[in-house]
Structure formats: C-alpha cells, structure tokens
Amino acid sequence: MKPALAQPVAALPRGEGLAYEPKFDGHRILLFKIDGSAVLQARSGRIVTTAFPDLAEAALALPDGTVVDGEAVVWTGGRTDFAAVQRRAAATAARARLLARRLPASYAAFDLLWERGEDLRPAPYERRRGRLSALLAPLGPPLQPVPMTTDPRLAETWFETLPEAGIEGLVVKHLAGPYRSGARDWRKLRHTELRDAAVTGFTGPPGRPAALVLVLPDDDTPVVSGPLPPALRARAGQLLSGRTAEHPEGAPRTARAIGLGEVPYRAVEPGLLAEVMRGTTRHTVVTVHRLRDDLINQV
Known part of the structure; x- marks a missing residue:
C-alpha cells in the first residue's frame, strides 16, 4: 500500500477546517494486523517487520483487519534520534532484537486506514483521527497517536518549541479530507530545508x-x-x-x-x-x- 504524502510549504497554512500535527523525522511505516500476524511496511514497500520486533509485538494487540500509518522513532536523551532509527531499520534479523533492547522504538501513529476490515480511507480525516485515538488509547506505549490541534496559535507554539525535542516541523491536513495513497494532499512546514x-x-x-x-x-x-x-x-x-x-x-x-x-x-x-x-x-x-x-x- 502506498502512503499519503505531503507537499512542502514556506508558511503555516491557515483557514477553516485545518488540523495540525508535529512532524516526526523517523522511519515511515504502515503497520498491518492481518490474520493474527503483524506486518510492517516501509514507505518504499519494503517489509521491515523483522527490523522492529518490538513494534511488531505491540501491534499484535490491534484487531485483525487494521492498518495504521505513522513513524517509527527512537528517543535518546529526550530527543528523536534519526541515526538510531535508521540503525534499527537497517538491522539484520539476528541483531534486531539486541538493538530493540538498547534502542527501543516508539510508533507515532497519525492515521487509521482500516479498522476491523473496514476501509476508512474515503472517510474524512476528522473521523479517522477520532477512531485512531479511540483504538490506541487503551493500548498505550509504544503505539501512540501524535498530538493534533485545530488551533493555529497552538500549532505555532509547537513549531517554535518542539525542535528542542528533535521535531522539526508540522504536518497540516484538511479535517474533511480522505486518505489518498500516493497523493500530496497534506502540507509540511519545516524550520529549514x-x-x-x-x-x-x-x-x-x-x-x-x-x-x-x-x-x-x-x-x-x-x-x-x-x-x-x-x-x-x-x-x-x-x-x-x-x-x-x-x-x-x-x-x-x-x-x-x-x-x-x-x-x-x-x-x-x-x-x-x-x-x-x-x-x-x-x-x-x-x-x-x-x-x-x-x-x-x-x-
């Protein structure tokens, strides 16, 4: 499955019906729970399940017929560590479990594409977001929804303060927008290129x-x-x-x-x-x- 994409912008989009999320620089992963098994797919289509055994194990708690979109991130010293998550992604199956203990991954989920066999991609983002939060709330770490706000003033505060935690920007989505695989319907704002x-x-x-x-x-x-x-x-x-x-x-x-x-x-x-x-x-x-x-x- 191809993930949805974002188009870079130079200024914070404003207007009615917009939602703002922090932009995590991790390893983009689609997480599938199908027939009792978890499968992790990278943006390129490569299957990376064995590289992230900790996330695959956590995904077993999801109901069958569920697909979640998000980022695998590794936190070190209170900041996201892109080098560490890339080390995780490149690990062989033999080394992956050792790295999972030394560099445990978190899954920053930001969209719900399927739930219990129901295709949610045509549904508006606002509905998908609500169901994502309800799905993950009982589970807790390492599967967690990213923060979201519809207040552009709070989004500006995030944009100015969250870089200290290694989060370098925002993703902006239309509350009424569907999930379109491969399309650049979302917008992303970064501090620098x-x-x-x-x-x-x-x-x-x-x-x-x-x-x-x-x-x-x-x-x-x-x-x-x-x-x-x-x-x-x-x-x-x-x-x-x-x-x-x-x-x-x-x-x-x-x-x-x-x-x-x-x-x-x-x-x-x-x-x-x-x-x-x-x-x-x-x-x-x-x-x-x-x-x-x-x-x-x-x-």
Whole structure:
C-alpha cells in the first residue's frame, strides 16, 4: 500500500477546517494486523517487520483487519534520534532484537486506514483521527497517536518549541479530507530545508568518495547526493574508513542518481549522518553541507 504524502510549504497554512500535527523525522511505516500476524511496511514497500520486533509485538494487540500509518522513532536523551532509527531499520534479523533492547522504538501513529476490515480511507480525516485515538488509547506505549490541534496559535507554539525535542516541523491536513495513497494532499512546514540524512553508502574511491548515498527522513529509498567538494571528500574518506558493509548476497547495490538513473555504490554500516539540503522540485539534487561526525551512533 502506498502512503499519503505531503507537499512542502514556506508558511503555516491557515483557514477553516485545518488540523495540525508535529512532524516526526523517523522511519515511515504502515503497520498491518492481518490474520493474527503483524506486518510492517516501509514507505518504499519494503517489509521491515523483522527490523522492529518490538513494534511488531505491540501491534499484535490491534484487531485483525487494521492498518495504521505513522513513524517509527527512537528517543535518546529526550530527543528523536534519526541515526538510531535508521540503525534499527537497517538491522539484520539476528541483531534486531539486541538493538530493540538498547534502542527501543516508539510508533507515532497519525492515521487509521482500516479498522476491523473496514476501509476508512474515503472517510474524512476528522473521523479517522477520532477512531485512531479511540483504538490506541487503551493500548498505550509504544503505539501512540501524535498530538493534533485545530488551533493555529497552538500549532505555532509547537513549531517554535518542539525542535528542542528533535521535531522539526508540522504536518497540516484538511479535517474533511480522505486518505489518498500516493497523493500530496497534506502540507509540511519545516524550520529549514537543511535536514539530517543517514549515510548508507558512497560512490567513487573509498579514500575520497565522489558522492554519498543517503536515506532521507520519511523515505527509505537511497538516493545519491550531488558531487562532494574536495574537503568533504577527504573527510568522508576518513569517517567511512572501516565502515563498509558487504551485501549479504554478494550482489552490487544501486541507488538513484539524478540524470544518471541507478548507479552502483558501496554500502556502509549505519550510524553516520550528513546535513543536507534538498530542493522542492520533482527532480532535484541532494547537496551535502557537512558530515555530522558529532552524532555518530556507537551502539
């Protein structure tokens, strides 16, 4: 199932019939409970159930025929930790349970698509939100609905204060709007277009990578950055030394590069972040501004 998407905006939308939610930078996951089993699907369609055994176990408390949309997040030091959640998402089945104990995940749910076999996607968001809250309230953590308000003044307060907790913006939805898979009906407002992205690989020589392969918040499909400037190439070579990871099946990995299509790359162990800027056009290059070696996850 394709998730609904959001279009970036430069100012807070206002008007009648709008709802505002904090924007969590985690790992977008559709959570299915079907025939007594839980299945977790990433935005790309990849099944990530084994990577998040703690969330899969919690999802067993949901009624059969239920599908929830939300973000898997990891909290460290009172802030959301994007590097940590990407480490969780990339874990092998053998390592996933260890990481689940060290870096427990929470599920920030923001929409209910099916409940007990009933398709709620055509229903207005306001109704879906009410049923989501009623469904999750008896369960508690780690499955919890994100906060929501219809008051733009409170939304502004969230926008100004929540970045201290690692929450970098807002998502705005129409109370009367249906859930349209793949459509950009929602709006998202961020403080800056500079984002932290997870480094998952590189192209070029190991000592001086030509470009980085990145996973951006909300999208687990790897993309190739624009060419690195000379200083960043040298620093990337230092930080990525000894972090290369072999594909379990020996096949080369590929990622999408603007203007080139799919290109092969060398994978690296998760844990390093890069601060990047991505434009808002359909075909846009991701530019690396700096490497977040201050946030390397050592777990």
